[in-house]
Amino acid sequence: MSTWDRFVETFFNAKVMVKYLPDILSGMVVTIELAVLIVLSGLLAGLVLALLRALAIRPLNWLIIFVVDLFRSLPPLVIIVLIYFGLPAAGVSPSGFVSTWLSLAFVLMAFSEEIFWAGITSIPKGQWEASRSTGLSFGQTLINVVLPQALRLTIPPLTNRTIAITKGTALGTVVAVTEILGQASSAVSNSYNPSPLMMGAAAYLVLFLPVVVAARWVETKFAWKR
Amino acid sequence: MSKPIVEAREIHKHFGHLHVLKGVDLEVAERELVFVIGPSGSGKSTLLRCLNRLEEPSSGSVVVDGIDMLDPRTDINHARQRIGMVFQSFNLYPHMTALGNVTLALRKVAGKSRAEADALGLAALQRVGLADRAGHTPGQLSGGQQQRVAIARAIALEPRVMLFDEPTSALDPELVGSVLEVMRDLRQSGMTMIVVSHEMGFARNAADRVMFMDDGLIVEQGPPAAIFENPTQERTRAFIGQIQRH
Amino acid sequence: MIETFFNPEIIAAIWPIVLAGLLNTVLLSLIVVPLGLLGGLILALLATVHHPLVRWPLMAWVDFFRAFPPLVLLVLLFAGLPFAGLELGGFACVAIAFFLNTGAYYGEILRAGIESVPAGQVEAGRSTGLSRLQAMTYIVLPQAVRNVLPDLMSNTLEVVKLTSLGSVVAVPELLFQARQAQSLTYNATPIVLAAIIYFLLLWPMVRLLSRLENRALASRR
Ligand SMILES: Nc1ncnc2c1ncn2[C@@H]1O[C@H](COP(=O)(O)OP(=O)(O)OP(=O)(O)O)[C@@H](O)[C@H]1O
C-alpha cells in the first residue's frame, strides 16, 4: 500500500463514512435547528433592545448598555459553561441544547443591539424633524422613516457578525449537544478512525460556505449609496 | 388686518446659557406672506421651529389656527399637520420614492387609504410640476426637484400655514427659480406663509411684510419697500446694505 | 445562593489555580494575537497582487476560514493529526488554528484598510524614489492600520475571547483551570470567578470599541 492509499484509507475510509453518515446528518439537523433559533431570537432581541434604547429612558439605557457590554466581554464558551454547569446549582437544569441556544442568542443580541443602535443614531436629525413636522409620532417616525434607513446601513456588519456567532454552535459539543462536531467526535472514538471528523468538517462547509459567499454579495449590494 | 392665524407672544428660548430668542411677538394674518431676514445666528430658524414645536420655547405662547401649541393636552401630531414646514436641506426620505415621501403622513397621520393617499399625493406633486417624477427616489432628482417634492409633502396635508426655512439657500443658482415659482403659486392660491430667506427679489414682489431679526429680537418690520429702501434702524440698514452688495 | 455561586471559602481555596489560568490566558493571547496579525498581513499583502491566479485562491482561503468554526479546526488538528502520526499537543494546535482562523479575519480587515488608501499615496511615494515595498511599509500600511483600527481592535477582542477554546484541548488557560477547580469543589464558584475576571479584563476594551464603532458607522453615510 502506498502512502497515499494509506492516507485515504485512514482519513477517508469509505466503510466508516457510510456507517456514520446518518449520525453526521442528524448532527446537521441539530446544528441547523440551533442556528435558526439563535439567529431569529438573537436578532429580534437585539432589535427590541435598540428600539427600547431609542426611548431614552436613563436607567433603562444604563441597564441595556451593561447587558450588552457583559455579553460582548464574556467568551461564548464561558457563558455556555456557566449556564450549563452553573444554573443547576440554582435549581434550573437547562439541557445542553438550551444552554447553547440561550448563550449564543444573548451574544448575538448584544452585538446586534450595538449595530442596530449605531445605525439608528447615524440617521441625520433632519429626517426626524421632517417626519415630525408632518405630524408623525415618535414611534411612527422610528418605524417608517428611521429604521428602514438604519437597517440598510447595518446589513453588512450584521451579516458578518451573525455568521461568526452562529458558527459557535460547534461549542455545544462541550455540553454534550449532539450537533455535527459532537456526532463526529463520538464517531471517531467509536471507530478509532478520523474519517467522521472529515465528514463533519465537510458538513460545516456545506452549511456555512454558501452563507459566507452570500454575505460577500450582500456586502457589495448594500454598500450605502445615496 | 383680519384675525391672526399665527399668534406668538413673548417667546423666549434658551439653549443652556445661550439666550437665543429674547421675547419675540409675531402675528400673521390669514393669506399673509411674511418674510424674515437677519444675520446668521439671530434666531430665525429657532423662531420658526418654535411655531410647530420642533423646538420647545422656554416661555411664551404660540397659537396657530386657534390651537394652543404649547398646551400639553394638545395633540401635537395632529396640530402639526396644519403647519407645513420646508427645510433648507430638503430632508426627503432617501429610501422612498417622491410619491412615498408625499403620502407617508397622509396614510399614517391623516388616516387615508393607500389609494386615497396616492391620489392626493399625485395631485400635490402635480402642483409642484413633478407628477412625472412620482416614482423617482430623491437620489435621482436634482436639488430643485427635491425641494419641490418637499413642498409637495407639506402641502398634501392641506396645511393652514407654511413655514419655509431658507428653502433655496442649498440650491445651485439656476435651480432657485423653479422653487420660487412654486412658492409664488402657493401664495396666489391664498396660503399663509412665513419665509426665512434672503431672496430679496422675491421678497420685494411677493411679501406683504418683511421682518428684520437680530440677536433674538425683531428689530424692525414693515412693507418690503419701506424696509429695503428706508429702514429706520441702523442695524437693519447695515444688514441690507451687506446682502445687497452680493 | 451566594454559597453556591460566590462562596468566599471556595474562592480562598482555588484562587491560585484560577490565577494561573489567567496568567496563561494572557500569555496565550500575547502569542496568538501577533500570530494572527502575521497571518493576516501575509494575506493582505498577497491581496495587493491583482492577478486572478492569486486573487481567487486567496478569496477561497479567506471564505473557507470564515465558514469553518474555529473549534472544529482545533479538534481536527488535535484529534485528527495523531492518526497521521503527528501528535502536536494542545498548545501547538491552538497556535496553528489561530494562525489560520484569525489570520483570515485580520487579513480581510487589513485588505480593506490597504484599499482605503488612495492610489495617489503610493504614486507620490514612488515618485520620490521609494521602492514598492518601501512605499507599502512607510506610506500605505500606517494609513491602512489607522483607517481600520476599530475593526482590528474588535477582532483582537474576539481573539482573546477565543483563547477559551484552548480548554477543550487541555491548554491550562483561565476557563480550563476554572473547570478543573469546579470539578474539585463541586461548586459553580470557580466558573463565576472566571467569568468575572474575563469581564473585568475585557470590559474597558468593549467600552472603547463601542464608542469607536458608533463613530465609524455614522461616518459611512
Ligand atoms: N439645538 C441647539 N443647541 C444649542 N444651540 C443652538 C441650537 N440650535 C440653535 N442654536 C444656537 O442658537 C442661535 C440661533 O440659531 P438659529 O439657527 O435660530 O439662527 P439662524 O438665524 O437661523 O441662523 P442661520 O442664518 O445661520 O440659519 C445660534 O447661536 C445657534 O448656534
Ligand SMILES: [Mg+2]
Ligand atoms: Mg437658520
